Amino acid sequence: MDDAQVHAGDIVRVSRSGDACVIEGIAERKNLLRRPPVANVDQAIVVTAITQPPLDLVYIDRLLIQLEYEEIQGVLCINKQDVEDEEEISKVLSIYSAAGYQCVVTSAVTGYGLDKLGELFRGKVTVFAGQSGVGKSKLISAFMGVNLLTGDLSQGVRGRHTTKWVSLIRTPGDGYVADTPGFSRLDLVDIEPYGLSLLYPEFREHAMSCHFPRCLHKTETRCMVLEALNRGEISQERYHNYLMFLEELTERARRRYE
Numbered sequence: 483m484d485d486a487q488v489h490a491g492d493i494v495r496v497s498r499s500g501d502a503c504v505i506e507g508i509a510e511r512k513n514l515l516r517r518p519p520v521a522n523v524d525q526a527i528v529v530t531a532i533t534q535p536p537l538d539l540v541y542i543d544r545l546l547i548q549l550e551y552e553e554i555q556g557v558l559c560i561n562k563q564d565v566e567d568e569e570e571i572s573k574v575l576s577i578y579s580a581a582g583y584q585c586v587v588t589s590a591v592t593g594y595g596l597d598k599l600g601e602l603f604r605g606k607v608t609v610f611a612g613q614s615g616v617g618k619s620k621l622i623s624a625f626m627g628v629n630l631l632t633g634d635l636s637q638g639v640r641g642r643h644t645t646k647w648v649s650l651i652r653t654p655g656d657g658y659v660a661d662t663p664g665f666s667r668l669d670l671v672d673i674e675p676y677g678l679s680l681l682y683p684e685f686r687e688h689a690m691s692c693h694f695p696r697c698l699h700k701t702e703t704r705c706m707v708l709e710a711l712n713r714g715e716i717s718q719e720r721y722h723n724y725l726m727f728l729e730e731l732t733e734r735a736r737r738r739y740e
């Protein structure tokens with residue numbers, strides 16, 4: 483991605499000549515989220531469903547890792563509360579609230595939880611992210627009373643992305659929300675393997691006290707992350723994906739030094 487390019491969320495200096503506006507420069511950015519490409523982001527709402535489309539914890543964790551890396555606050559939103567199983571929703575809630583993430587449960591159809599979601603928007607630039615079909619556009623549409631393009635999941639067309647571009651919408655209370663297209667693949671951020679646990683809020687504090695300074699929290703002795711896992715303070719699901727991502731980063735690092 484070209485940093486000199488203008489992205490949604492950029493603050494730009496423009497000059498006018500007749501009817502035309504010319505962008506003269508881009509103000510220094512607080513941050514730049516790579517995927518989806520949005521500048522000056524305060525928080526990202528990671529939207530998921532449980533079955534429509536199927537819950538994908540790997541996808542959610544990849545997104546959250548990227549957000550931690552960019553120092554953007556991640557919030558989990560479990561949508562389609564009107565049709566999804568209550569117990570399954572609770573399970574996902576417990577995983578991510580234990581990890582330290584704020585969570586909201588919503589239905590864009592009945593309006594359930596939209597007031598709580600709306601409170602998060604105040605004075606902030608908020609990006610909606612998540613798989614295609616989870617209801618990002620519909621949530622924003624329902625909250626704002628506008629009609630953004632939403633796609634019909636029942637058509638069952640794989641790889642269809644209803645929202646084609648990133649758009650910023652002004653919300654009441656001086657905020658902006660960005661609707662973004664769901665994408666099917668998200669690469670892990672480019673970091674060394676031992677840095678991965680620092681992008682897990684619930685690992686971070688324990689990882690600082692491990693016996694080995696470059697502990698990978700796999701099988702090492704006196705590993706405080708493993709101890710927290712055994713005490714049930716770190717969820718098995720999050721740890722399982724951590725090991726998988728660690729493998730991916732280790733393989734990437736190995737190839738780089740070959």
Ligand SMILES: Nc1nc2c(ncn2[C@@H]2O[C@H](COP(=O)(O)OP(=O)(O)OP(=O)(O)O)[C@@H](O)[C@H]2O)c(=O)[nH]1
Binds near residue numbers: 563590614632
């Ligand atoms: N039952 C139910 N259906 C919903 C809800 N939110 C969205 N939908 C439906 O889910 C489908 C996908 O919604 P979209 O808002 O287009 O999903 P999206 O996340 O914007 O998808 P992309 O733009 O492809 O990334 C549509 O058929 C919506 O009507 C909800 O809370 N409950």
Ligand SMILES: [Mg+2]
Binds near residue numbers: 618619
């Ligand atoms: Mg959309």
Ligand SMILES: [Zn+2]
Binds near residue numbers: 689697700704706707
């Ligand atoms: Zn450790």
